[in-house]
Amino acid sequence: MRYISTRGDATPRAFCDILLEGLAPDGGLYLPHHYPQIDAATLARWRGLSYADLAFEILSLYIDDIPAPDLRAIVDATYTEAVFGTPEITPLKAIGDGLWLQALSNGPTLAFKDMALQLLGNLFEYELERRGEVLNILGATSGDTGSAAEYALRGKPMLRVFMLSPHGRMSPFQQAQMYSLQDANIHNIAIEGVFDDCQDIVKAVSNDLDFKRRHRIGAVNSINWARLLAQVVYYFAGYFQATSRAPNLGSASVPPEGAASPWGGPAATANDESVSFTVPTGNFGNICAGHVARMMGLPIRRLVAATNENDVLDEFFRTGTYRVRGSTETHETSSPSMDISKASNFERFIFDLLGRDGARVRAKFGERIEREGAFSLDAASRAKLPSFGFASGRSTHADRIATIRDLYKSRGVMIDPHTADGVKVAREHLEPGVPMIVLETAQPAKFAATIVEALGIEPPRPAAQAGIEALPRRVVVLPASVDAVKRCIEPDMA
Ligand SMILES: *Cc1c(COP(=O)(O)O)cnc(C)c1O
DSSP states (O other): OEEETSSSSSOBBBHHHHTTTOOOOTTEEEEEOOOOOOOOHHHHHHTTOOOOHHHHHHHHHOOOOOOOHHHHHHHHHSSHHHSSSSTTTSSSEETTTTTEEEOOOTEEEEEEEEHHHHHHHHHHHHHHHHHHEEEEEEEESSSHHHHHHHHHHOOOOOEEEEEEEEESSOOHHHHHHHHOOOOTEEEEEEEEEEEHHHOOOOOHHHHHHHHHHHEEEEOTTOOOOHHHHHHHHHHHHHHHHHTTSSOOTTGGGSSSSOOTTTTTTOOOOOOTOOOOEEEEEESSSHHHHHHHHTTHHHHHHHHEEEOEEEEEEEEHHSEEEEOOOOOOOOOOHHHHHGSSSOOTTTHHHHHHHHTTTTHIIIIIIIIHHHHHHHHEEOOOHHHHHHTTEEEEEEOOOHHHHHHHHHHHHHHHHOOOOOHHHHHHHTTTOBBBBEEEEEEEEOOOGGGGHHHHHHSSSSSOGGGGGGGGGOOOOOOOOOSSSHHHHHHHSGGGGG
């Protein structure tokens, strides 16, 4: 498989070439040259596979420059019960009315980012060892990405992580999760500023090409293709569980005794074997993986993007106009990992929607957004939009609280605020006979304040995270200064 840029650069690149890179040289995002097609026979064969075996099959279609035994070893070491808590890795749970929750947050940092970053860490380690190189990862985080990256890269000697976070602004749990890491290769830098200041510093350092080259600076941000690819796997795993009465991927897929089958009785309909997904969405990374799975032929009926008050994507799917917002127009909400007003992965979908024409994406989307801050679909593209299966909805703080309360009262199931946005919007898109799978993106323990507001009780915490606030911390506090951060990176290179 070769990779191309969404802005038209068609220089063919292999998977390992783009693994350690960010944007393509022309400013676009990398996508595979085409989407391998999965036929019914292959789908039937994959149904019985373990999560790691399924991941190997899917990754193999996109990676041909890592020998198969090595790729298998990487995948087997990544998707284990020890790391993700259950043998199913992403178990499904019925929550009534044809709705299912697919758990993606049982990894080490309790958010779905672990699903991809645990794999990325092992792929980076493999490729850097093969090349005999080292890499410094510089990133900015408002919470979930930074911790997932640190837990994926800790203890890997060829990688050093410099993670900037806004001083005092993450939840106490998120701070403790990152700052308590004692690994020598993990460097927490708390910046006296907000998340945007952290991100600006990362951009400034990355734009200093000389510094970047001398210090071998890389990134693990959400536009990385390998992250997206890792996420494609759980759409297949969710589909198999929701459409299977045989408990091959876990008995959780069997409806509770006496309950009506959520996908309808024996009456066969056109939808008999298709499912829908609702995805709490910020940077469009998670749901973009669903788009890729659907393009490969996975029978996904609807891909529903659920936003919070920052509803740029809901607006697009309703109106055909994509209008990015500035930081002053970005609301701070109680589902903070979705407080995003420019979805960094969205261009990948636009590339497919505009017929994979890189010149059109550059002129009609990229340049127009830089110039005018907005982009509207032409009539022909608008007419094509429904064939991609997307739908959308929006959720507010009041919706979040009500949904957390309702699900806890009616089913005894506690969900985090981001997943609550998903459940709220999913309920507006239910169709008879079509299982609706909501991707659970974080555990409630990560966002205790909102849970206490909704339910009046503290969320339970996995044993591994008990008392982490009391652990010694390893973090330096720096002013919001590019030079201060550079000085912090430099001595480490000696
Ligand atoms: C990152 C994140 C999201 C948003 O995912 P995108 O891939 O950016 O759309 C939603 N919920 C949680 C808990 C997250 O950490």
